[in-house]
Amino acid sequence: MNREEGWKLVHDRLGDTATTAHCLACEACMRALARRLEQDEELWGLTGLVHDLDLDECANDIDRHALVAAEVLRDHGAPDELIQAVLGHNDKAPRETLMAKALWVVDPTTGIITAAALIRPSRSTSDLKIKSIKKRMKDKRFAAAVNRDQIRACTDQLDLELDDFLTICLEAMNEVWT
Ligand SMILES: [Fe+2]
Numbered sequence: 001m002n003r004e005e006g007w008k009l010v011h012d013r014l015g016d017t018a019t020t021a022h023c024l025a026c027e028a029c030m031r032a033l034a035r036r037l038e039q040d041e042e043l044w045g046l047t048g049l050v051h052d053l054d055l056d057e058c059a060n061d062i063d064r065h066a067l068v069a070a071e072v073l074r075d076h077g078a079p080d081e082l083i084q085a086v087l088g089h090n091d092k093a094p095r096e097t098l099m100a101k102a103l104w105v106v107d108p109t110t111g112i113i114t115a116a117a118l119i120r121p122s123r124s125t126s127d128l129k130i131k132s133i134k135k136r137m138k139d140k141r142f143a144a145a146v147n148r149d150q151i152r153a154c155t156d157q158l159d160l161e162l163d164d165f166l167t168i169c170l171e172a173m174n175e176v177w178t
Pocket of ligand 1: 022026107
């Protein structure tokens with residue numbers, strides 16, 4: 001499965017939605033992390049891109065989320081490492097690879113960065129600072145559904161300090177922000 005095929009699957013299922021924007025944000029972060037950690041940038045990017053392709057159809061039955069995606073991805077010839085990471089991000093498989101761990105940590109991180117950007121007058125990541133993302137993380141009522149511990153797990157899962165990890169993700173998201 002190449003990037004074009006992955007994008008078609010995502011766009012056909014999700015359309016032009018916030019979930020699609022989230023998938024593109026995760027793709028950008030995963031690519032940037034792969035570069036930093038000297039991993040397979042294409043594979044990591046593709047994994048981020050397709051990881052939530054079943055999210056909207058599973059919205060009312062979230063326990064099926066990732067299982068449905070894994071089936072679709074298997075049918076389209078996605079590599080096993082990608083499928084395992086997708087399953088792992090919703091606790092449907094153990095997160096054994098660095099890529100699976102990265103996806104799990106990136107997922108809520110794009111959520112907090114997006115939420116922090118959208119309340120700015122610019123509604124953009126372009127003038128968002130790491131300091132203000134961290135401030136939002138400390139405010140439990142802000143984007144309350146976003147799991148902060150999962151973001152902070154960058155230290156033990158990826159061996160990256162929080163500031164460093166947030167900087168990589170913010171810069172990556174800024175490149176694809178529309
Ligand atoms: Fe996600």
